[in-house]
Amino acid sequence: xxxxxFQRVTxxxxxxxxxxxxxxxxxxxxxxxxxxxxGSGKSTLLRCINALEAIDGGDLVVDGLSVRGxxxxxxxxxxxxxxVFQQFNLFPQMTALQNVAFGPRRVRxxxxxxxxxxxxxxxxxxxxxxxxxxxxxxxSGGQQQRVAIARALAxxxxxxxxxxxxxxxxxxxxxxxxxxxxxxxxxxxxxxxxTHEMAFARKVGTRLIFMEGGKITVDGPPAALLDQPxxxxxxxxxxxxx
Amino acid sequence: MEFDWSVIWAALPxxxxxxxxxxxxxxxxxxxxxxxxxxAGLMRAYGNIVLNTIALIYVELIRSTPIIVxxxxxxxxxxxxxxxxxxxxxxxxxxxxxxxxxxIAEIVRGSFLSIHRGLREAGLAxxxxxxxxxxxxxxxxxxRRMIPALGNQFIVSLKDTSLFIVIGVGELxxxxxxxxxxxxxxxxxxxxxxxxxLVMTGILTLAxxxxxxRMRIL
Numbered sequence: 001x002x003x004x005x006f007q008r009v010t011x012x013x014x015x016x017x018x019x020x021x022x023x024x025x026x027x028x029x030x031x032x033x034x035x036x037x038x039g040s041g042k043s044t045l046l047r048c049i050n051a052l053e054a055i056d057g058g059d060l061v062v063d064g065l066s067v068r069g070x071x072x073x074x075x076x077x078x079x080x081x082x083x084v085f086q087q088f089n090l091f092p093q094m095t096a097l098q099n100v101a102f103g104p105r106r107v108r109x110x111x112x113x114x115x116x117x118x119x120x121x122x123x124x125x126x127x128x129x130x131x132x133x134x135x136x137x138x139x140s141g142g143q144q145q146r147v148a149i150a151r152a153l154a155x156x157x158x159x160x161x162x163x164x165x166x167x168x169x170x171x172x173x174x175x176x177x178x179x180x181x182x183x184x185x186x187x188x189x190x191x192x193x194x195t196h197e198m199a200f201a202r203k204v205g206t207r208l209i210f211m212e213g214g215k216i217t218v219d220g221p222p223a224a225l226l227d228q229p230x231x232x233x234x235x236x237x238x239x240x241x242x
Numbered sequence: 243m244e245f246d247w248s249v250i251w252a253a254l255p256x257x258x259x260x261x262x263x264x265x266x267x268x269x270x271x272x273x274x275x276x277x278x279x280x281x282a283g284l285m286r287a288y289g290n291i292v293l294n295t296i297a298l299i300y301v302e303l304i305r306s307t308p309i310i311v312x313x314x315x316x317x318x319x320x321x322x323x324x325x326x327x328x329x330x331x332x333x334x335x336x337x338x339x340x341x342x343x344x345x346i347a348e349i350v351r352g353s354f355l356s357i358h359r360g361l362r363e364a365g366l367a368x369x370x371x372x373x374x375x376x377x378x379x380x381x382x383x384x385x386r387r388m389i390p391a392l393g394n395q396f397i398v399s400l401k402d403t404s405l406f407i408v409i410g411v412g413e414l415x416x417x418x419x420x421x422x423x424x425x426x427x428x429x430x431x432x433x434x435x436x437x438x439x440l441v442m443t444g445i446l447t448l449a450x451x452x453x454x455x456r457m458r459i460l
Contacts (some may be wrong), residue, residue, distance in 0.1 A: 091364070155369060
């Protein structure tokens with residue numbers, strides 16, 4: 001069974017159609033890289049998966065649960081699908097450790113001590129154990145984003161959604177975030193990544209999806225598509241991002 | 243004219259009794275006003291159209307009428323409408339609750355909505371119910387931003403208690419007025435009353451400064 005299944009999903013903002021009857025199935029273990037010009041609907045597609053955007057038509061099933069299943073089902077889906085945001089969105093009043101322990105404590109009801117021990121292990125995994133007691137404002141952008149990845153992982157999701165995770169970072173800080181993402185992929189995590197990092201798509205991605213005008217127009221193995229794009233719009237797009 | 247300190251010493255016990263009542267009304271009124279303001283403010287910020295409209299009407303009704311009219315209404319008109327007896331102290335506290343609540347509602351709404359939307363989404367994306375996001379993520383951040391505006395409102399409400407002279411509550415201003423009516427020492431008595439208000443608002447201001455210092459605005 002697919003872990004994510006879009007069935008003729010439509011999403012509108014007012015009169016504008018952002019997603020136009022999208023069909024898409026993603027299997028466990030896939031590393032899907034979503035690319036496309038701005039406004040093509042790639043971020044919206046991602047945000048529909050964890051129901052941060054409500055869909056207007058069709059159905060979207062995540063790990064057997066429909067995003068239209070009501071508040072309880074939506075919360076269950078969000079616990080299965082962790083999200084990393086472009087702007088990190090760490091909670092500024094909490095330390096790195098408290099940010100990571102927050103999900104387990106408040107969502108899963110894990111005791112504080114255990115939650116913080118697990119949080120510490122996750123921070124070590126993203127290379128930030130020694131920054132555990134720092135507040136987000138005291139961390140670099142790359143460090144903040146790595147904390148944000150740890151925070152999402154702390155709830156033990158089955159898949160991870162990345163919404164342009166390196167777009168707000170300076171070039172030299174991007175690599176540390178991409179490296180953590182690559183390690184996560186090597187651990188077998190199912191990942192859906194909206195990004196402009198074509199090197200990452202080629203190296204880590206198992207599937208490349210190109211969107212334009214609210215539709216998926218290209219879907220296939222990254223290396224082949226990046227080397228020889230036969231879709232003219234994709235070819236044009238790749239010339240701009242390279 | 244000579245400033246006669248002995249007048250103040252003689253009046254002090256009664257003035258302090260008045261000040262105590264002023265503090266009681268202000269504290270009880272503001273505690274209630276905070277609760278009411280929090281509820282109305284959250285209704286305004288996040289409620290559906292019905293809740294939002296109810297809160298909006300409440301806020302506008304209170305903000306658009308003088309507090310003295312509200313006091314008169316609660317003390318003189320409400321008993322006739324509802325066929326109940328309201329003692330002056332209850333009327334006074336109720337007036338502060340309702341009046342401060344309306345202003346605090348706007349403070350609450352403004353500060354909650356000023357918190358970056360991404361933080362709310364980050365909380366929701368972890369699988370938290372919305373109320374937990376408000377309590378654990380948005381609320382603590384919004385509270386920090388409320389402190390300066392709440393301080394203003396606390397001081398305004400504290401001074402508004404002087405209006406209850408009109409319904410015969412023996413608060414500080416009323417006590418001053420009564421002493422003055424018997425000894426005609428306007429300068430001493432009103433100076434003393436003013437200083438007592440200054441001391442009360444001064445302590446309030448200091449307490450808020452300390453709270454603000456302990457919590458960084460983020």
